[in-house]
Amino acid sequence: MNAYFKPEGWLCDNPENIAALSSLAGLQEACAQGRILEARAIICDSAHNLIVDCGCIRGIIPKNECAIGIEEGTTREIAIISRVNKPVCFRVTEFRRGSDNNTYAILSRRAVQQQCIETYINNLAPGDIIDARVTHLEPFGCFVDVGCGVASLIPIDAISVSRISHPGDRFRTGQDIRAVVKSVDSYGRISLSHKELWGTWEENAALFHSGETVAGVVRSVEEYGVFVELTPNLAGLAEPREGVRPGQQTSVYIKSLIRDKMKVKLIIVDNFDAQYAVTAPPYFIEDNHISHWKYSPDGCCKLIETVFE
Template sequence: MSGVFASMQSLSTLHQRNLGNCTMAGSSQTDSDRYSEEFNGFEGETMEGADYDLFEQYLAGDDDLGIPERGDLREGTIVEVRSNEILINIGAKRDGVVQQADLARLEREYVATLVVGELVPVVVTKFTTDEGMLILSIADALQKRDWLVAEKMLESGEIAVRKVVGYNKGGLLVEFGHLRGFIPASHIVGLPRSLNDDERNHRFEEMIGAELPVEVIEVERRRRRLVLSHRLAERKYREERKTHLFAEMKVGDVVEGEVRSLRPFGAFVDIGGADGLLHVSEIGWTPVSHPRDVLQVGDRIQVEVLRLDADRSRIALSRKKLLPNPWESIEERYRQGQTIEVTVTRVVDFGAFAQLEPGVEGLIHTSELAEIEVAEPLKSVAAGDRVVVKILRVDAERQRIGLSRRQADGRSGKSPQETTPDQMAEKKGETVMPDAKDDSRESA
């Protein structure tokens, strides 16, 4: 590059000397001729080929020979890697140097990728060194580039996934390229506000390493403030996922989901970005008083899609339909006239429901609870009672069994024609645990 400026200087001197000669030669000489003679010189003086080419490029304006300004963000090519610095060509006809102090600010894994020929972003921090080179910073360039990305995300509302790397008393710290973003506790999904400091720190500790969708809500470069929201991003992400699910999913699909919350009427299950309701009646074939009796938050379960309502953004799920249906072979195990022992599960105005086996209940109507002489038959039984009943009818299609306690009074339920569920299990080869009371009578 110094050769270019030397050639330009010699050309200027040569131009001034020859200009006088051209004036004495007479005005008949054209400007084009004079320029040609000035360029090539009189008295046999000509420019060397390399200098001529460079000067021609300079006249054509093809190359930027200007010096970049301090703070400029540019991309350069590594031309040499030294033990304590890296030389980079940024296209300004003057190489720049990244010093050891700047390299120490970078992660070791990233420094290992800095090899000859690699393109890297740099920021000009000083104009020149003693050797005439620019002082560059890769660390500042990476951060400056990330600030620009953050500002664009703030404007567009774009959602990005970032990894949790730490926390402080106010919230979580996440990676944002070569910056650190902050998620306030109030913008973290699933974090109860009632937690004390120790409980909150414990929850933060558990979240380290997790990757969370975030939305940029504040960028203040001078104060180095980069604030993100997990809650807003999750809401937007779930809305987009729900739209996709309603477009792709259909009734009857079997999907895996995670139990997110439990309510008295059912459980909400995340099936991949959208919550579906698993009603308490669809948890299993056995009646469930509260979902927490069967499920816990965080459980991964298989469910079937029962209904989709895109207009109301609702999804109904069933776990019961994926479990073996005990009613399919009910008529093989129970028949009309059979006397068995059952457990009363609940008493209602019109009678009492009793469980024959898990998932199978029958109704003892009020008229069949006790003899007609009993004034208040509903008070003759309570939930949890074990009573002997006679099967009046079995309707497998409607999943209903009619029972009578009144007609079974005085019968043991163990006649050869009327087998109990325990006897039926013995016939199938299943092991039946003896009743503790029977053991005591035998030992006596």
């Protein structure tokens, strides 16, 4: 039995997955082996069963097998409806002949999610760095698929050190990211963070030098100055300037980088309205686990850190 516990959509182009969907014999073999497959849900019928394009035939995921919690009433039906025209993972449980004399594969997504929680998610530890896919964005945070459609939330204040007004300032739906596990409860619910992956103050400050003029984004405007973001984990304070609004693009002159106070002093050269695509900078951490992260430099007057226990 395979154990592929990645966000939904990662398995679709896998050669073994494609081969299994190419023939009835392939699906029957996958059924016998208990393999996890993926295909696109094309219809949610009036009874909230999902109809899946299994290549050679159609598959049906009965309503209560569409997701963990549907049968118990703890998961809303929007979790089913929102899967239409998107990949879903499943295990083939049996084959039935319908009233139209066609053969249908009966599928279970819930069984795959349950296995994912029991053998993958429940074995995660604080500090583990995992793959995730952004599913939707809310003002309070970013929802991600951490494996087989199992959802988790990255709170807005855990996305980056530099403050943002909405997760859409950082991510887009469908984007593949990494996240850090903060905790896992007995129900398989994960608490996640993300800001640690974008590096410390020193790592980000090393990308810039005094005397340079660089690109930035206005994050907030205060009476005493304008906060301009240079990277997701580094922002500086520019002198007050009229007509500046949060969300505007800027070009800023770097006056100084003050390590012991974690300050970047800036002068706004220009500010303007523009919509640029959200592109994620590279992560500073490429390992699969982190036990401790300290954003602030040694000897700094302020301590910002995360300890994963």
